[in-house]
Amino acid sequence: MKPLLLIDIDGPLNPYAALSLPTTPEGYTRHRMRPTGWTTGVPLPVLLSPGHGDELRALAGRYELVWATTWKDEANEWVGPRIGLPPLPYIDWPAMHAVTVDGTYWKTRYVVDYADGRPFAWVDDEITTLDTAWVAAHHPGRALLRRIDPWVGLVRADFEALADWA
Template sequence: MPERPLLLLDVDGPLNPYAAQAQRRPAGYGTHRMRPEGWSAGRPLRVWLSPEHGTELRALAEAYELVWATTWKGEANTWIGPRLGLPELPFVDWPTMHGRAPAGTFWKTQYLLEYAAGRPFAWVDDDITSYDREYVEQRHLAGALLMYVDPRRGLVRQDFDALHAWAAEL
């Protein structure tokens, strides 16, 4: 049996629609106050999470290997996963965060190709652009789905349907 494709998950944007208006929390989301390592602001970080995302991601785990691809790194297993009912997941341990990136790409892109190591992957993030798609298409021979998620709304039903359909086509 071939390895399942990777589902590389960003937190802020896809799971936490941080860019929604503060007074208009998206329907179905709960407010969580968190103090991850390195958070130095006086007030805890506000994070909006939807329990429905946990249900959808657990269903996708039948077709994908779920991996945190977020600046939360392993802390996603402490702060995010439990609130979504997810088990501990592997995470991309970025060698450098927010650094320079090749060919106009987002800084994560080069590292995600290294992490995937030739495996098919789907990546959900709010920072994906056409430069990232072109870069991956030119350098990654296996299938890849780069899904931009609007950080004002987070992942929606159509996104989960597209992820299921893409995995089924591999």
């Protein structure tokens, strides 16, 4: 059984921090979206790179790709098609943005529950050393937690690390 590759959107695929820059980063296209959770009058600006889809499809031979994003199933409508990904399974978070008493990221426990002992790699911009330690203590399988800079998104070194780890 292949390991899971759990993919967050905002940060890894959408380097949202770079939206404040005067120009769009090289390789990215600016999109305007209206997912269900976006309730403001102005569409949500999202930066996406088709190159990310190419890289993720290349990793699909080694991993089972899964959305691990607050976009949930809407990732398949708004993001996947724009970067050339087929519909992917997603983690249906039972609760989002909960505060944890131990300082871990709210997704961490749900990610471990979803993996259910399977090896997994997880890319997200909010992973910390607390999450890495919690996963090591509570997940029996191999795990790679890779924090992605929300100013730059996934880069070649991230894809190489994921390929090597698989």
